[in-house]
Each structure stands twice: as structure tokens, then as C-alpha cells.
Amino acid sequence: MVLVFAEQQKGKFKKATLEAITYGAKTAQLLNTTCAALVIGNAEGVDNLGVYGATKIYQINAEGLNDFDSQSYAAAIANAAKELGAKVIIMGHSSTGKSLLGRVAIRLEAGSVAGVNQLPSVEGGFKVNKNVFSGKAIATYELSSEVKVLSLMGNSLAPEEMGAAVAPEELSVDVPASRVKVLEAKTVDGEVPLPEAELVVSAGRGMKEPGNWGIIEDLAKSLGATTACSRPVADAGWRPHHEHVGQTGVAIRPNLYIAAGISGAIQHLAGVNRSKVIVVINKDPEAPFFKAADYGVVGDLFEVVPKLTAAINAYKAE
Amino acid sequence: MKLLVCISKTPDTTAKIAFTNGDTEFNEEGVQFIMNPYDEWYALVRALELKEAAGGSVTIINVGTSANDAVIRKGLAIGADDAVRIDADPKSSYFVAKQIAAYAADKEFDVVLTGKETIDFNGSEVGGMIAEALDMPFISYATHLEMDGNVAKITRDIEGGAEVAEVSTPFTLSASKGLAEQRIPNMKGIMMSKRKPLNVVAPVEISDPSKVVGYTLPDAKESVKLVDPENMTELVRLLHEEAKVI
Numbered sequence: 001m002v003l004v005f006a007e008q009q010k011g012k013f014k015k016a017t018l019e020a021i022t023y024g025a026k027t028a029q030l031l032n033t034t035c036a037a038l039v040i041g042n043a044e045g046v047d048n049l050g051v052y053g054a055t056k057i058y059q060i061n062a063e064g065l066n067d068f069d070s071q072s073y074a075a076a077i078a079n080a081a082k083e084l085g086a087k088v089i090i091m092g093h094s095s096t097g098k099s100l101l102g103r104v105a106i107r108l109e110a111g112s113v114a115g116v117n118q119l120p121s122v123e124g125g126f127k128v129n130k131n132v133f134s135g136k137a138i139a140t141y142e143l144s145s146e147v148k149v150l151s152l153m154g155n156s157l158a159p160e161e162m163g164a165a166v167a168p169e170e171l172s173v174d175v176p177a178s179r180v181k182v183l184e185a186k187t188v189d190g191e192v193p194l195p196e197a198e199l200v201v202s203a204g205r206g207m208k209e210p211g212n213w214g215i216i217e218d219l220a221k222s223l224g225a226t227t228a229c230s231r232p233v234a235d236a237g238w239r240p241h242h243e244h245v246g247q248t249g250v251a252i253r254p255n256l257y258i259a260a261g262i263s264g265a266i267q268h269l270a271g272v273n274r275s276k277v278i279v280v281i282n283k284d285p286e287a288p289f290f291k292a293a294d295y296g297v298v299g300d301l302f303e304v305v306p307k308l309t310a311a312i313n314a315y316k317a318e
Numbered sequence: 319m320k321l322l323v324c325i326s327k328t329p330d331t332t333a334k335i336a337f338t339n340g341d342t343e344f345n346e347e348g349v350q351f352i353m354n355p356y357d358e359w360y361a362l363v364r365a366l367e368l369k370e371a372a373g374g375s376v377t378i379i380n381v382g383t384s385a386n387d388a389v390i391r392k393g394l395a396i397g398a399d400d401a402v403r404i405d406a407d408p409k410s411s412y413f414v415a416k417q418i419a420a421y422a423a424d425k426e427f428d429v430v431l432t433g434k435e436t437i438d439f440n441g442s443e444v445g446g447m448i449a450e451a452l453d454m455p456f457i458s459y460a461t462h463l464e465m466d467g468n469v470a471k472i473t474r475d476i477e478g479g480a481e482v483a484e485v486s487t488p489f490t491l492s493a494s495k496g497l498a499e500q501r502i503p504n505m506k507g508i509m510m511s512k513r514k515p516l517n518v519v520a521p522v523e524i525s526d527p528s529k530v531v532g533y534t535l536p537d538a539k540e541s542v543k544l545v546d547p548e549n550m551t552e553l554v555r556l557l558h559e560e561a562k563v564i
Binding site: 009067068069070071074094095096098099100101102103105106107109110111112113114115127130131132133134135136137138139140141142143144145179180181182183184185186187188191192193194195196199223241242244247248249250251255256266267270276277279280290291292293294295296297298299300303304307308310311312314315 | 329331332335337355356410411412415416437438439440441442443444445446447449450451454455456457458459461471474475476477478479480481482483484485486494495496527528529530531532533534535536539540542543544545547548550551553554556557558561563564
């Protein structure tokens with residue numbers, strides 16, 4: 001069995017969870033087995049995980065799982081995997097997944113790969129690929145243990161409707177008491193978080209001052225995109241820390257990354273070079289970012305960005 | 319407070335990435351190696367600050383061959399009290415974590431710190447693995463840490479925001495930007511680092527369940543297609559019809 005930890009946030013499943021379910025279902029097909037989803041706590045649309053490929057859904061509720069503690073969560077997942085005889089355990093490569101992956105691997109004495117980006121190959125050994133060297137290369141890992149644990153990089157495959165709704169079953173496993181007390185969680189509501197965004201509009205020092213960000217926000221709004229920024233402007237406090245993409249900030253791989261007024265230092269590229277399509281707007285034709293771009297516009301961003309917003313609005317109005 | 323900081327040696331951010339031996343090994347030729355920035359700037363410096371505030375000791379630990387000694391000495395020059403090198407050539411996060419946990423098991427460290435990930439393998443797994451093997455809580459991607467006695471209040475990055483949690487020692491954390499500010503070793507630190515102990519320890523036997531069997535480089539990017547800044551309608555058309563992203 002392939003077991004997918006179906007992560008929820010505030011009672012909802014995000015796209016990354018549905019991606020993991022579809023990935024799990026397709027991996028199960030390759031291995032000639034079934035895919036089950038594991039839900040911790042209660043959430044909206046649990047049955048619906050079946051639509052994305054889970055043929056069984058198990059739900060765990062226990063005292064130790066009220067706050068997120070990687071230790072009690074990992075114990076719940078590992079104990080469920082043992083109980084159900086799961087041989088491959090999959091989770092999203094989210095902040096939660098990153099906290100859990102290594103713990104689950106140690107508990108199950110399993111080989112693990114963090115941030116896989118395509119389906120495994122199962123002929124002559126179980127092999128998976130992931131990006132390494134901050135996107136500059138791809139490594140193929142071979143896992144030789146009986147049990148394998150993977151986290152799936154977001155936006156690596158699209159969730160597919162490949163089944164029907166399934167009623168969840170309660171699963172009872174041993175869960176240790178939590179030793180972590182969550183005091184508060186502050187998240188920006190009403191906006192797609194950067195790691196999950198398909199469209200991203202980003203800007204840097206070329207914006208000259210924080211008061212100029214209106215044109216970037218307008219462009220993002222016209223596309224339904226999430227805003228991001230480069231390190232210097234986050235460090236200067238022009239933009240919030242969580243918007244910073246790059247080596248030391250968030251690493252993203254959206255379908256479209258539009259960068260205005262960002263020169264494209266290697267540290268910035270490390271966080272965005274896995275984007276499917278990159279558009280660079282910069283008045284300096286020598287900006288290194290153009291080398292990594294699919295489309296480039298050499299021009300003054302204060303003129304180009306509003307024109308692009310108008311063109312997108314016109315396209316959407318058609 | 320007894321602090322253990324796990325450090326890794328990585329190629330410099332600007333290093334040319336190439337492979338040898340039938341694309342199964344990283345080509346180290348001409349590559350400059352550094353201490354993994356998240357380990358150095360954030361994990362090590364925050365550990366030193368905790369020691370400066372409350373007393374205790376900072377030990378750095380690395381799993382690697384003697385080729386790593388220069389990077390380890392740098393950690394001592396920045397201010398760690400002593401260093402441990404587990405003498406092995408690691409091939410996976412699992413191997414590294416098991417070695418560190420085996421060493422730390424009977425040493426009663428209060429806090430174990432790692433960087434959020436290494437810039438070569440981008441795994442972010444070692445911290446959680448050590449914590450699991452040592453039966454400790456683990457907080458990942460910590461951006462802020464305050465200690466009050468043995469209770470820590472830690473802020474960590476989550477999608478689109480931050481979470482604040484409270485945990486008591488002993489615990490493990492992985493360090494992200496914001497936890498501390500980079501320190502440059504001074505001449506005194508560099509001189510003293512030569513006299514500080516660097517203990518080389520034999521590895522324990524571990525059967526490693528994972529290994530890299532090959533590397534590939536991403537397809538070379540086609541050169542950029544320039545669009546007339548006066549014609550953004552054309553850019554929108556390309557994004558829709560050619561790139562199919564909107």
C-alpha cells in the first residue's frame with residue numbers, strides 16, 4: 001500500500017495535498033497496489049480525497065495531535081503505516097512535511113528523499129529524482145529499504161480527478177503526548193501562500209522605494225498572482241519577510257514568475273530557477289537575470305509594468 | 319547550557335556544478351568549499367549567543383573526511399569551543415543523522431542546532447532525523463528563538479506566515495534566516511581556533527537505505543526572447559499561446 005499523509009491547514013486541504021494524493025495513486029499503479037490517504041484531525045472534504053485517487057481514507061484523532069508537534073505527528077503516521085502495512089509513505093514538501101519526513105524515515109528505518117519532482121521508476125530498483133544544488137542539477141536516488149518515505153515538491157504534477165468520493169474510517173494508533181505548545185500562528189489570509197502559487201509577480205531594488213509597489217500589486221491582481229520580492233527589499237523592510245524568494249528566503253517553482261527590477265543574483269536565481277516560465281523586466285540589458293529568462297523586456301519598469309497590467313486586463317476582458 | 323551545532327561542508331554558492339565518473343559523483347575539481355551558510359550564519363551564531371547569555375559550551379560536529387577540517391576550524395574561529403569530526407564519507411542524510419545521534423546519545427546536549435537545509439542536497443531532513451533518534455522535539459525553519467531558563471519560545475516559518483511555539487530543553491531546531499546575523503572570525507579567533515580540540519571519532523556501523531545513483535544537468539535554457547517594451551499585448555499573447563501559462 002501507498003499511504004499519503006493528507007495535510008490540512010485550518011480544516012482545509014490545499015492543492016499541495018491533492019497533488020500528493022494523485023502522486024500517491026499513480027505511484028500505487030506503478031507498484032500494482034492501492035493508495036490510501038491519512039488525515040489527522042477533522043477537515044472539510046475528507047471524502048473528496050477519493051476523487052483524487054485515494055481508494056481508502058483513514059482518519060486519526062488523538063489528544064497528542066491537537067497542536068502540531070512533529071514528534072507526535074510522525075509517531076501517528078509511522079504507526080499508521082505499520083498498522084496498515086504501507087510500503088511507500090508520501091507527504092507534501094511543505095513546512096509540515098519537512099518537519100516530518102526525517103522523523104518518519106528514522107522511525108520506519110526507511111530510505112527517504114525530500115522534494116521529489118516526478119513519479120518514481122520501479123523497474124530494477126525504486127528510483128526517484130529531485131533537484132539538488134539549488135536547482136542547478138537533478139539527482140537520481142535509489143532506495144533499497146523495504147519501506148520508502150518521500151516528500152513531493154509542490155507544483156510537480158497537477159491533481160487529477162481519477163476516482164470517486166470515499167467515506168473515511170477511524171484509525172486508532174498509539175500517539176505520544178505532545179511536548180510542543182503552539183502559542184500562535186500568524187498567516188496572511190485571502191492570498192495564496194508563495195510556495196503554492198502558480199503565478200508570481202516579484203520586484204526588487206529597481207522599484208526605488210516601497211511606496212511604488214502599487215503597480216506590482218495591480219499587475220498581481222490582474223493575473224490573480226501572489227507577490228514576492230528580492231532579498232535587499234525584504235532586508236530593508238520595504239516588503240514583509242515572508243515575500244522574500246531566493247536562497248535564504250522561500251524557494252518556489254510557479255508556472256509563471258515575473259521579475260521586475262531584479263538583477264538576478266545567483267542567490268536569487270537559486271530560489272526561482274525551477275519556475276516553468278520566467279519573464280524579466282529590467283532597464284539594464286546586461287542584467288544577469290535575462291540569461292535565465294524565457295521572455296525579457298528591456299525597459300523602464302515604471303512604464304512597462306502598467307502597460308503589461310493593461311494588456312492582461314484587456315486579454316481577460318475578451 | 320550544552321549546545322551542539324551540526325555543520326556541513328558545501329560547494330560555494332557560485333561553484334560550477336559538474337559531475338564525473340559517469341555522472342555519478344560531484345566534480346570537486348576547482349570548486350571552493352564553504353561551511354553551509356545556514357549552519358554557519360544562523361545555527362552556529364545563535365548557539366554562540368545562547369552560550370554568551372547563559373554560559374555553557376558550544377560543540378560543532380561534522381561527518382566527513384579530513385578534507386573537511388578547514389571548514390571545521392572556521393567554526394572554531396567563529397567561536398565554538400570544540401569540534402568533533404566523525405571520520406566517514408557520508409552518502410545520505412540518514413547516514414549523517416544516525417552518526418550524529420550515535421555520538422550525541424550519552425552527552426546530554428540541551429539544544430541541537432542544524433541549518434534549515436544544505437545548499438547542495440537541499441534535503442532539510444537531518445534535524446528531524448537526529449531529533450527522532452534522540453527522542454527530542456524538533457522545530458524546523460526557526461527564525462527567532464528566546465530562552466527563559468530551559469523553556470524556549472521559537473518562531474518558525476510556515477506557508478504564508480509564521481508560527482510561535484513553546485518547547486523545553488532538550489530539543490532540536492533547524493535554523494533559517496533571521497535567527498542570527500553572520501559573524502566574521504577575527505584574528506584572535508583564528509589564532510585560538512588552532513589550539514581548540516578537534517576530536518576525530520570513528521563512525522558507527524550503519525546500513526544506508528538510500529544513495530544517489532546518478533546526476534543530470536537540467537536542459538540548457540533557450541536564449542531569452544525579447545519583447546518590445548511598447549508591445550505588452552505581444553507578451554500576453556506569448557504567455558497565453560506559446561508558454562501556455564495564462
